[in-house]
Amino acid sequence: ETLQAILPGRRMREHLRNVRWVVIDEIHELAGDKRGVQLSLALERLSRIAKHRFQRIGLSATIGEPEKVADFLSGSGKKAVIVRSTELKDLYVKIEYVNPSKEDCEEAERLGIPASAVGRIKRICELISSSRSTLIFTNTREHAEALGSQVYALGYGNLVKIHHGSLSREIREEVESEFQTGKLKGVICTSSLELGIDIGTVDLVVQYMSPREATRLIQRVGRSGHQIKCLPKGYVIATWADDILESSILLKHVREDRLEGVKIHEKALDVLAHQIVGLTLDSGRINLGEAYETVKGAYPYRDIEPETFHDVVEQLHQQRIVNLRGETLTAKYPNTHRYYYENLSVIPDVKKYTVFDFNMKRRLGTLDQDFVARRCRTGAEFIMHGNTWRVISLDDENLSVEVEAATPTLNAIPSWEGEIIPVDYDVAVEVGGLRETFLKTASSRGDLTELSNLLHIDNSAAAKVLEAVETHIRDYPLPTDKRIVIEQFENCLIVHSCFGNLVNETLALILAAMLQAKYGTSILTQVDAYRIALIAPSKLHPKTVSDILLNLKPGDVANIVEGAIENTEMFAWRHWHVAKRFGAVEAKADYTMRRARLLVEAYRETPINFETKREILLEKMDVEKTSGVISKVSTGEIKIEAVQQKGIGCSPLALPIVDKIVPHNLLRPAIPSQPLAEIVKERLMSTNVKLVCVFNGDWEGVRAVKTLPDTIRCPKCGSTLVAVTYHGDQELLPIIVKKRAKKRLDAEEEEQWNRAWRSASLVQTAGKRAVLTLAARGVGPTTAARILRRYVRSEAEFYTEILKAEREYQRTRLFWD
Structure with missing residues (x-):
């Protein structure tokens, strides 16, 4: 991004003319995304400036296809030399599953967290304590935060701190410094510490749950043992049977040097648009033919057709970003500069919304902007951490969603957060094959020791997998790489399919489209590497999906995907960001589903739509392998039950x-009213309020509601005319003094005086009960008077009325001026 910023600068160009070498560290991270495509074009632009033909050097410890990455680095028509290190290191990796002890179960009961989690945390902390310095990797920020909170809850907070991209730079640097100097023994982190950052010597790496890719396993475990001849050492702490088998297969792939291939974004049109503008800015004007030849010099654009290139130029011209006259492109100031510098990064700026439990006044987690835009309306229900929540209010300015616990329902929508690393097709297929191996072991009552050694897992992990298989086959056929099982559960169909995330995403799109066409109703989907969940408003028969798969032809896959993809919410979301990178949408414009849908319609059959489709098909789908699966279904090689x-x-x-799509408490009620009333009472009683004497204006004081007597009096004059306001109010007392001195009040001061008088009148009549009611959020004298006048049959009902008023305030406050 910095290179993008300095390339058009006149002074910097003079310095860049002398470049002799360009070194790209961790090149595998760039080759597979749009940042790499952007860099490949930037290098071609740099080569137009440089006096010498500079040397390009790419560095990486984990490349699945070195020849392909070498072509990407060198550019089209040029060749690179691949230098392999002779100091290839082995890895020590152990995969463990922790069975909770009796003590763990007792501690779990006390803390309200799963016993299995207690056992895992204790094992992780044991590993940290036995080493000088340990990195604990998780796959998402949510997992890092959850793991960190559990470590603190169990009393091991002095051992670790958390490090991920959402934390401020100051906090991240403080954690890095403490770890490097030895003040901190462990850091719980995401990919934020996977690459590049110098944090000193690492003795041990712990991977919490499967790393999902062989390259990630090498990269993460490889952060330990950074000295020559020193063996990198790591533990994978698995949480579930699939997790154990997946980790085992990934370790096997590492030992066989079978790393994931690189998917290069060929002919990315949004990146091309930005770089065409960059080329124009580099010299103020550029001939189209010259720009086209420069672009073709970059490996991802080696085969770009002149017509496609011209369509992108025409799009930019229509948007008045560049000016096309004949065969010459010129910069249209200030649009050209603004567009170029606002779009230096190709990473979408995705906002995170914090979710708060309104009743408990606590943070629950975060939601991505696209989920909030698509799903979060007042009254909407969704599932987070296994519980059902109803949206009370949405605050776009402060990026927050306030929710309350709701009665469990199968119509609640599963929440999601962030992009998870997809599991490769080959890995998922091998996991399916290992299930079959364990099935044979279960049938023959064979010994697990040999299998444990073969898979590099401990006996506890092997026993967990065997237990999962044995429990499953009592009532259900076992899903494997050769058997798809379609299972009905309430209004969901679970398609067990061991084909990895991308194939399952493709199958989910096809099945949802065909079911919607058949029944005329919306079908929601949820996907992981081994399952597809199809969620319908009413029950579907599993045979319906079985028939669709059996009647599908391999040649139909691409056509159905092409036809269905533009109607998905994912397409609208991605299209919005592609349009931003094209300059068709302002960089700071906020996403809404309605705007995004209108944009899709407005830009049909344009480079923006074509690029969105290309991006999704590359990153989220796998049409080729899905066609292969359907072919095996057609021939009977893959059975369906x-x-x-x-x-x-x-x-x-x-x-x-099912944990993601159905609330854990489905068969249990939401928080009952009695405990909820107790929670509200405790919160209000603990609230600090400011009391101000309205009678004389000669006293004010801050008190906790629970410390007050039933009758409230001014300690100076004994008057019962005492107003209630928030504890930090510095304005009310001077207004009362001014009023008592018979000085003129302005309109705003008069309103505050009237409010204080009404508040004092309530306190005079109802005493502490009035103070408690006025301490509630958003409850003023008018609402408090209504609550206090209302007949209630119990304390619980009284506090429920206060809670209703708080909810109403929260729901409507965003619409106030």
Whole structure:
């Protein structure tokens, strides 16, 4: 991004003319995304400036396809030399599953967290204590925060701190410094510490849950043992049967040097648009033919057609970003500069909304902007951390969503946060094959030791997998790489399909589109590497999906995906960001589903739409491998079994996805009114309020509501005319003094005086009960008077009335002036 910023600068160009070497560290991270495509074009622009033909050097410890990355680095028509290190290191990696002890169960009961989590935390902290310095990697920020809070809850907070991209730079640097100097023994982190940052010597790496990619496993464990001849050492702490098998397969791939391939964004049109503008700015004007040849010099654009290039130029011309006259492009100031510098980064600026439990006054987690825009309306219900929540209010300015606990329902929408690393097709297929291996072990009552050693997992992990398989096959057929199982659960169909995230995303899109066409109703989907959940308003028969898959032809896959993809919410969301990178949407414009849909319609058959489709098909789908799966279904190589729901639950192997789409407390009520009333009472009693004497204006004081007597009096004059205001109010007392001195009040002061008088009148009549009511959020004298006048049959009902008033204030306050 910095290179993008300095390339057009006159003074910097003079310095850049002398460049002799360009070194790209961790090149595998760039080759597979749009930042890399942007860099490849920037290097071609740099080569137009430089006096010498500079040397390009790419560095990486984890490249699955070195030849492809070498071509990407060198540019089209040029060749690179691949230099492999002779100091190839082995890795020590152990995969563990921790069974909770009796003590763990007791501690879990006390803290209100799962016993299995207590066992895992204790094992992680044991590993940290036994080493000088340990990095604990998680796959998401949510996991890092959750793990950190559990470590603190169990009393190990002195051992670790958290490090991820959402934390401020100051906090991250403080954690890095403490770790480097030895003040801190462990850091819980995401990919924020996976690459590049110098944090000193690391003795041990702990990966919490499967790393999901072989390259990630190498990169993360490789952060330890950075000295020559020193063996990198790591532990994977697995949480579930799939997690154990997946980690085992990834370790096997690492040992066989089978790393994930690189998917290069070929002919990315939004990046091309930005770089065409960059080329124009570099010299003020540029000939189209010259610009086209420069672009073709970059490997991702080596085959770009002149017509496609011209369509992008025409789009920019229509948006008045550049001026096209004949065969010459010129910069249109100030639009050209503003567009270029506002779009230096190709990473979408995705806002995070903090979710607060309104009743408990606590933070629950975060939601991505696209989920909030698509799903969060007042009254909407969604599932987070296994519980059902109803939206009370949405604050776009402060990026917050306030919710309350709701009665569990199957219509609640699963929440999601961020992009998770996809599991590769080959890995998921091998996990399916290992399930079959464990099935044979279960049938023959074979010894697990040999299998444990073969898979590099401990006996506890092998026993967990065997237990999961044995429990599942009591009532259900086992899903494997050769068997798809379609299971009904309430209004959901769970398609067990061991084909990885991208194939499952593609299958989910096809199945949802065909079910919607058949029944004329919306179908929601949730996907992981081994399952697809299809969520309908009413029950569907599993045979319906079985018939669709059996009748599908491999050649139909691409056509159905092409036709269905533009109607998805994912398309609208991605299209919005592509349009931003094209300059069709202002960089700071806020996303709404309605605007995004209108934009899709407005830009049909344009480079913006074409690029969105290309991006999704590359990053989120795999049409080719999905066609291969359908082909195997057609020939009978992959069998399909459809099963009805048995009892009130789902199959054991469906649990990981059912946990995301169905609330854990489905068969239990939401928070009952009595405990909720107690929570509200405790909160209000603990609130600090300021009391001000309205009678003489000669006293004010801050008190906690619970410390007050039933009758409230001014300690100086004994008057019962005492107003209630918030504890930090510095304005009310001077206004009362002014009023008592018979001085003129302005309109705003008069309003505050009247409010204080009404408040004091309530306190005079109802005493402490009035103070408690006025301490509630957003409850003024008018609302408080209504609550105090109302007949209530119990204390619980009284506090419920206060809570209703707080909710109403929260719901309507965003519409006030």
